[in-house]
Amino acid sequence: MSTKFIFPILLFVLIGCKEEKKAYFTYKNATNEHFLYQGRTDIHNDTCKVLINSAASVEFIVEGDSINLYVEPQTKAHNYISLAINDEYIKRYKIEAGTINKIPLILPTQQSNKIGIYKATEASNGGIIFHGIDTKKLLPTNNDKHYSIEFIGNSITCGMGADKGEIPCGTGEWYDQHNAYLAYGPTVARALNANFILNSVSGIGMYRNWNSEPGEEPIMPEVYENLYLNTDSSKKYDFTYNPDIVSICLGTNDLSDGDGVKERFNFDTQKYIENYINFLNKIYTHYPKTKVALLTSPMISGEKGEILLECLTKIKEHFSKEHVIEIFEFSTVTPGGCTSHPDINDHKKIAEELVPFYKKMLNNSAE
Structure with missing residues (x-):
């Protein structure tokens, strides 16, 4: 066979495959x-x-x-x-x-x-x-999961700084190591075969944010009902999602020392508890029958950890006659991710701690 015919034949085959794939x-x-x-x-x-x-x-x-x-x-x-x-x-x-x-x-x-x-x-x-x-x-796709969990939180819940495999810490943009899919919330939900939603914002708190004082930046209670989790109230979230558990992990930023440069006032226990109670009342207007999980923080220990746990205990006591609220106290995590955040392995360990806790709450819901 003459070699001058080989290239046209190959070209025809390649084009034919390409056209067949388009039609596919x-x-x-x-x-x-x-x-x-x-x-x-x-x-x-x-x-x-x-x-x-x-x-x-x-x-x-x-x-x-x-x-x-x-x-x-x-x-x-x-x-x-x-x-x-x-x-x-x-x-x-x-x-x-x-x-x-x-x-x-x-x-x-x-x-x-x-x-x-x-x-x-x-x-x-x-x-x-x-x-x-x-x-x-x-x-057709069917949702065959029987339970749903809503995770409300800050950068930890977002999975900030967790995925440093491709872009090293301290390089790129501040969000280049985000991986919400591998954060503790979705990991827990997959283990329990549950639906999930993450309503989380990095740096946010219950009465003040990581490096701000009350009134300087929007806090979680002020953005939660807005669709884009910001101050734009022209589009509201519809709350058609009906979780069996609302899990809240907020307090790390309220208790933080900020950047160490901007003046930071002492943690206001009363204001934190007051805002938390008001926020839970808002949640109950949307989900009257939901159970609530109050989480401490895997990034707080020592005296601050004790303060946070004491606050959450008082909040639970406030609702004890009306609603089912459980408290989960984390083991201390030595974070391996960027900017002192948990990395993917840390999130996996956090999820392993949490699974039995949520499982018990869900089993009690079924009884």
């Missing part, structure tokens, strides 16, 4: 009924969905050996998603700003594969716009 896919936009969303979301340009809060997600089941994902940052800065396939964590993807990112995925089987896309960062980093997917076939 159909595009499904983000509003398709078979996409299952969890967390805080918003509509964008009618056919897209915004994943707003930490670990907000879209899950779906597809048929075929590959798909293309289309995602985009809502702001002009890069962002991150975490990907799971068939409930196995795969990796974290950087989503570049200013463009729709196409992410091709090779899937493990020709038959059905479950895909999960989770926002790795938090609400203050801007949303992840999910446009849709190319797929052979999008299959």
Whole structure:
């Protein structure tokens, strides 16, 4: 056979394969009924969905050996998603700003594969716009989990500084090591086969934030009911999510010494307790029958740890005749993540401590 015919034949084969692959896919936009969303979301340009809060997600089941994902940052800065396939964590993807990112995925089987896309960062980093997917076939997705847990907290709950595998601490942007999917909350929920939502903001507190005094910055009770967890009250969260447990881990920032430069007043025990009680009353207006878990902090010990536990005990006593509230006291963690935060292994250990505690609360709910 003459060699002058080899290149055209190969070119034809490659083009043919390429065209066949294009024909193999159909595009499904983000509003398709078979996409299952969890967390805080918003509509964008009618056919897209915004994943707003930490670990907000879209899950779906597809048929075929590959798909293309289309995602985009809502702001002009890069962002991150975490990907799971068939409930196995795969990796974290950087989503570049200013463009729709196409992410091709090779899937493990020709038959059905479950895909999960989770926002790795938090609400203050801007949303992840999910446009849709190319797929052979999008299959119905059912939520078969029997329990739901809402985790309210600060940077620990966000998974800030946890994932230092690709970008070392002290380099890049402040959120480049975020991985909410591997934070303690979602890890606990997966162990218990429970739905979850993270309503968490880095640096935030119950009556003051990490480096601010009351009135200088918005605190959790002031942003909680707003969809984007900020001071924009034009869009409210709908609270259709009905958790069996609301878990709150706030106090680390209230008790912190700040940056050591700005003047920091002594911790106001009365104000902390008062704000916490008012915040719980707000939660009970949305979830009258929920159980509440009050967590200490894995980053606080010694005298501050004792103060925090004493405050939480008084808050529990305040509601003892009306609501079921349990307190969990963490073991002290020596954080291995960035800026003295827990790393992925620390979050795993924290979750292992918490699972029996939540399991007991859920079992009591079923009785």
